[in-house]
Amino acid sequence: MSTDDIGTNAAGRPQPAGGGQSGTAQAGSAQRTALERDARAALDASAARLDARIQSRLNQARHRAVEELAARQQRPAWQRWFGMGGGFGLVPAGAVAGVALVAVVLWTGRPEGRPGGMDTAAAFEDIELLADADALDLSTEADTEFVEWAALTAGESADTAVGT
Amino acid sequence: MPARRAGCRALVSTTPQARALDEFLASIQRKAFKIAQLALRHEDDALDAVQDAMLSLAHTYAGRPAEEWKPLFYRILDNRILDMQRRRTVRGRVMSWLPFKSRDAEGDDEQDPIEQAPSHEPSPLARLEIDESIAVLEQAIAGLPDRQRQCFLLRNFEGLDVAETAAAMGCSAGSVKTHYFRALQALREALGDTAP
Numbered sequence: 001m002s003t004d005d006i007g008t009n010a011a012g013r014p015q016p017a018g019g020g021q022s023g024t025a026q027a028g029s030a031q032r033t034a035l036e037r038d039a040r041a042a043l044d045a046s047a048a049r050l051d052a053r054i055q056s057r058l059n060q061a062r063h064r065a066v067e068e069l070a071a072r073q074q075r076p077a078w079q080r081w082f083g084m085g086g087g088f089g090l091v092p093a094g095a096v097a098g099v100a101l102v103a104v105v106l107w108t109g110r111p112e113g114r115p116g117g118m119d120t121a122a123a124f125e126d127i128e129l130l131a132d133a134d135a136l137d138l139s140t141e142a143d144t145e146f147v148e149w150a151a152l153t154a155g156e157s158a159d160t161a162v163g164t
Numbered sequence: 165m166p167a168r169r170a171g172c173r174a175l176v177s178t179t180p181q182a183r184a185l186d187e188f189l190a191s192i193q194r195k196a197f198k199i200a201q202l203a204l205r206h207e208d209d210a211l212d213a214v215q216d217a218m219l220s221l222a223h224t225y226a227g228r229p230a231e232e233w234k235p236l237f238y239r240i241l242d243n244r245i246l247d248m249q250r251r252r253t254v255r256g257r258v259m260s261w262l263p264f265k266s267r268d269a270e271g272d273d274e275q276d277p278i279e280q281a282p283s284h285e286p287s288p289l290a291r292l293e294i295d296e297s298i299a300v301l302e303q304a305i306a307g308l309p310d311r312q313r314q315c316f317l318l319r320n321f322e323g324l325d326v327a328e329t330a331a332a333m334g335c336s337a338g339s340v341k342t343h344y345f346r347a348l349q350a351l352r353e354a355l356g357d358t359a360p
Contacts, residue, residue: 036348040320055194058211061218065222066222073179
């Protein structure tokens with residue numbers, strides 16, 4: 001066996017064959033390997049002898065994690081998307097409500113044939129504002145008068161743009 | 165079979181990913197507990213850390229390829245351990261000012277049927293000999309610096325390769341090798357004549 005041959009030690013790690021090492025280094029390598037092997041065996045024995053209480057708690061924790069994953073995966077896609085059913089969704093419900101409101105404003109405020117430059121830009125700004133978490137917090141605090149005013153103003157500004 | 169367990173198995177059996185996650189967590193839960201226990205030196209804290217890591221993996225990383233789960237899980241577990249160690253440090257400073265006893269010292273009146281179950285352990289003398297050797301080794305490992313202990317346990321106990329260990333520890337492969345070498349040196353010094 002040449003010095004270029006690479007074998008593996010008990011821990012499965014690459015270890016060059018002998019020949020190039022001194023006796024002390026070889027003994028050191030052998031000692032480290034034995035230490036690793038025995039440490040592994042002792043830790044495995046300790047893990048295998050966990051008492052029933054610990055094993056029960058670990059099983060309960062595992063089941064809970066898996067149950068939550070399976071339950072989340074079992075929900076319809078639209079529920080997962082909007083975070084319903086106790087989990088977390090990809091789109092906050094408030095942002096959805098805000099987008100829906102703006103869509104209603106645009107639908108009711110734009111008769112056919114009208115150019116959409118100014119009110120479209122305003123609508124996009126409204127979407128950004130309503131999608132903002134802070135803005136949503138304000139809107140959820142029953143500031144309905146402001147929302148109604150915003151909707152009314154959007155309609156009035158569109159009428160003004162047509163007249164100019 | 166209790167209704168909850170039947171419900172759990174029914175849910176698990178319907179999603180391949182949940183089944184795969186269940187198998188993975190079952191394969192690592194004991195070692196994960198031992199690693200956490202050696203770091204925290206407290207069984208209940210170790211259980212909490214492992215549970216938190218399991219939930220976090222299921223919530224956030226279950227969609228990742230299964231071969232990434234092990235280093236991810238141990239990375240999460242290490243973060244939980246660090247959080248607990250920091251909270252323990254802060255709590256210790258606060259509690260040192262307070263005169264009342266901890267709740268653990270008062271004991272627990274509830275009987276755990278699992279704990280009362282008969283055990284199939286070896287004879288008391290054999291158990292004592294095994295316990296002593298394991299205790300000596302665990303004490304030496306627990307006394308290692310945090311990074312050396314983590315590296316040694318992930319490489320030697322859990323069997324992660326250098327790349328996986330580096331991912332779990334958030335360091336380079338070179339750092340892993342350095343930590344591991346130093347851990348071996350420290351263990352040899354700590355174990356002295358008892359080292360094989």
